[in-house]
């Protein structure tokens with residue numbers, strides 16, 4: 001029995017070494033190790049032997065099996081390597097496969113362009129935590145205590161702090177303006193600062209309302225800052241972003257943290273003012289609210305309102321992006337539909 005095993009092993013090793021292709025090797029493997037292979041057949045005869053001889057023969061068969069399995073694997077790898085080296089003849093005339101590049105989202109691109117425009121006018125980019133407090137979100141910004149925006153339907157209050165007040169009552173920031181007070185307290189005046197970022201509102205989401213979205217706000221604070229300079233600043237920024245002349249107009253608007261406050265409109269760049277879908281046939285598009293910081297806000301920031309003045313601009317990112325590309329439905333930009341967004345790469 002042991003002799004028979006040795007014979008099979010020696011012949012098999014010679015056959016494996018002599019194999020010249022993968023198919024031949026696989027046939028050989030089946031003949032030796034398969035269900036009806038010669039080693040398997042030998043194992044079936046073990047039962048006829050006496051216990052000692054059976055144990056010895058069993059061990060020898062298993063050793064032979066292991067040795068052959070190794071020999072097969074080594075040979076198989078060798079044959080595959082040789083085969084792939086022979087078969088691989090690259091066609092150097094074929095065009096390459098272009099890598100799939102990502103791109104900036106049009107709204108992010110607009111943020112960067114605004115950063116560039118503001119920085120060229122000496123503004124600094126500032127960011128703060130997204131968790132803020134009732135004090136920075138409302139109190140210091142001249143929001144009256146009964147203002148509806150304070151109610152939980154608009155603001156995400158942090159659990160466990162609802163019963164507290166002021167800086168101890170925490171929330172996800174519902175707008176960016178609190179960052180301006182934080183910045184002024186730390187850096188003083190004069191100041192030129194932008195503070196883009198994400199804000200949160202506890203609203204029903206639908207096609208036009210998101211619970212988290214980006215805003216872009218800017219503040220300039222100088223001594224006796226004339227209102228006309230605010231208007232000039234807005235126009236300069238828009239012209240830098242759009243690379244062409246723009247026309248703006250201002251209408252009175254009310255926001256607690258500004259006095260006076262304005263809605264700033266821009267002549268529609270898509271139709272030039274004659275009316276189109278983007279401007280809803282009006283010829284003008286509302287791009288941003290803004291205005292002079294309220295004296296209470298300046299005081300809260302530690303500045304004397306009789307000395308310091310300035311201008312807030314809350315840039316409407318969506319509107320600017322719609323204007324840039326002449327797209328009349330802002331939902332498309334928020335759709336995350338790669339077919340739509342890949343046009344802007």
Ligand SMILES: [Zn+2]
Pocket residue numbers: 268269270271272273274275276277278279280281283284
């Ligand atoms: Zn238009």
